[in-house]
Amino acid sequence: MGRFKHHIAKWNGLSHEGKLIFLKAAVSLVLIKTGLAILPFGTFRKIFHWLCKSEHTGEISQERIDQTVWAVDTASHMLPLELLCLPRALATKYLLRKVPALTLEIGIEVNPAKQFEAHAWVEKNGFVIMGNWPESVLYQRIWVWK
Template sequence: MGKAGGYIGKWNSLSGYGKITFLKSVFCLLWIKAGLSLLSFSTFRKFFHKLTGNQTSKEFSQEQIDMTVWAVDTAANLLPLELLCLPRALATKYLLRGAPSLTLEIGVEINPAKKFEAHAWIEKNGTIIIGDWPTSISYQRLWVWE
């Protein structure tokens, strides 16, 4: 059965919430990728802000957060598109919108010997929940998108 069998087995083991979260992740990643590809970043940011702004505060359990992160990462790995850190962070931020303790962080690598590298990640109360990087890399925050 191989890899496909593993995915089918995982799908079958998911709760209803897990399946819905995974399908929402697929849809969310696709529209974010389309938006980032077709719109200027400024226009996309305004559109994204309208979709995520004015949400009532909502707390998510750690299990819901973990399931959302798993669903976004898995969907991003399975879709035949290049979905790196920014679309993953934006999808997670959107799916967990209303959570007051989540911030989308954007930074650059501090290493003069390398070319410019940027990275995006989501933090909850200072702890990275998606977009973690190896300890050998250090990113300097440039922008926090709350």
């Protein structure tokens, strides 16, 4: 019950804009997870690319970026779905689609002792904003989705 109260307190402390960002994050995650589950990846990718097109780009405050990343991360833990790195990265990319220099990266772990492992993350100007990993792990980029 303590964790539930913590989430309610956090929700109550959010501004109207913060609540809207959180709700958009939750809806985006559900729609992205559904799209990945039912559509061939090529079709999903085309639709996602079309949805992310934006005539207007511009800087969004770092506070808004941080709030969006928090909302995606928090919603992904609260929803009754398994939302791993790809849906989280896609939701972040979609919600921040107007931010220039934002890329969705996909890589594979460079470790011959382990089985194949992929990871998705989002970068802004070369810095990871969603999907950080421990320094002991090294990922080799295999795809950049701008």
